[in-house]
Amino acid sequence: MGGPSYQWNANDYAKSSGVQQQWARELIRKLRLKGSEHILDIGCGDGKATAEIAGSLPEGSVTGIDSSEPMIALAQSRYPSDAFPHLRFQHGDASSLKFENEFDIVFSNAALHWILDQRPVVHGIRRSLKPGGKILLQMGGRGNAAEVIAALDKLIEESEWKGYFHRFTFPYGFYDSEEYGIWLRESGFDEIRSELIPKDAVHHDRAAFESWIRTTWLPFTQRVPEEKREIFISSIADHYIRKHPMDDHGMVHVRMMRLEVEAVKR
Template identity: 60%
Template sequence: MSTYNWNAQDYEKHSQAQQKWARELINKLSLQGTEDILDLGCGDGKVTAEIAQSVCDGSVIGVDNSASMVKLAAERYPAVPNLTFQVMDASHLRFDECFDVVFSNAALHWIKNHQPVVEGLYRSLKPRGKILLQMGGKGNAGVILSVLSEIQAYQKWQPYFENFEFPYGFFGVEEYESMLLNSGFKINRVELIQKKMEHAGNTGLEGWIRTTWLPYTERVPEEKREKFIEAISEKYIERVPMDTEGRVHVAMIRIEVEAEKIA
């Protein structure tokens, strides 16, 4: 999994949609309150802390490969007794039959090869344990990606994108089902779901681009980065105009995965 220079505080301000989707996903877990849970790709920890409140007689570990995110999470939630955070790469999980549930929201699409991730998930679960994952799926953020491709081809920006490779793992249903079966999982559900993000005008859209599209923005020198972000935002709003209340809408496609370890 690639490591980018996450600005944890800035991300915290511009990740409301991810938190909303995470809450919807948590409700699908039907927690009893005694589970041991791994939050994979915990980010700033706010979702992980909400999960911990739902399992007062269980435990939650949040892991992320960003040290700045884990540091912020630990600082934000130091007094939650059943909650800890660790720096760890999702492709190299170091757990052995520790968890009843592995939960992940809006994180795993940062990894291009998911087979090692899925195998690590299987090892991490107790027998009868389950995974519930949601991430960017096939066709995700199609318009914003089209805009990014157009902008990076401009003469002004093109030199910074020599040998650029698409950085995300956006999988379809059949691809993910194959990885799950290869790792020993019993599949309960894999589906693509349409979602919509809303941002408060140019400022909100630019904040989201700045904090989450790092594979693109970090290619550009820091002194030119804001202009690059502004160009993306302007081009996107040309394609998808704001609504009458000044909100910018971004169509997203998520893949949601539910499976269990039957061994």
């Protein structure tokens, strides 16, 4: 996608990304597709959501890009082009898109917050769109997973872990609607809406919560040596659940804040 490169385990992500897939389905419904559009999906991951979009495009196509080569390899193996002719995947960096006037829609779900400086992304999206093309993006917004971040901040100050986080800086681009609105207008978009939407991310048990930590909080977990990583992940869960106990059904809830953006190319 752009920014630092993390060692994604594509198979682990595919098993632990149920929350992201649920949000993707909600977002896809908002596209109101006619069936002939050509769509770019930025940060497609393992390709599940991209394939769902393709199923609604009998006369169109969708291209999924991701900065993780293992993710793209998994997507290509699951959705081969001979069986899915309206669907293709390719390795690509969201901060340096190479497309010119190719797409009717640019879509992205739960991906762009991995990029700190998103202005080059917005510029590249505009170049990629045909005149009058639109964008529908959802990502982590300001205040996203604040309680998880608080648990992490406390944990990495403990003596056992502090040495691994020397000069560590916050790695995520969690922005608000005002900031994104400025970038849209500067890049040549007419903003339709840009809003922060609270979501409840539900993990069915502690193991599912730890799996989510393992696969989506890589800027923290990958600083810890592999032989200590599972202890670190378990400690994150301990800190979080101590302050935010599981519900009566043993589920772990995380308050998320999503930034959802819709705009049209001028």
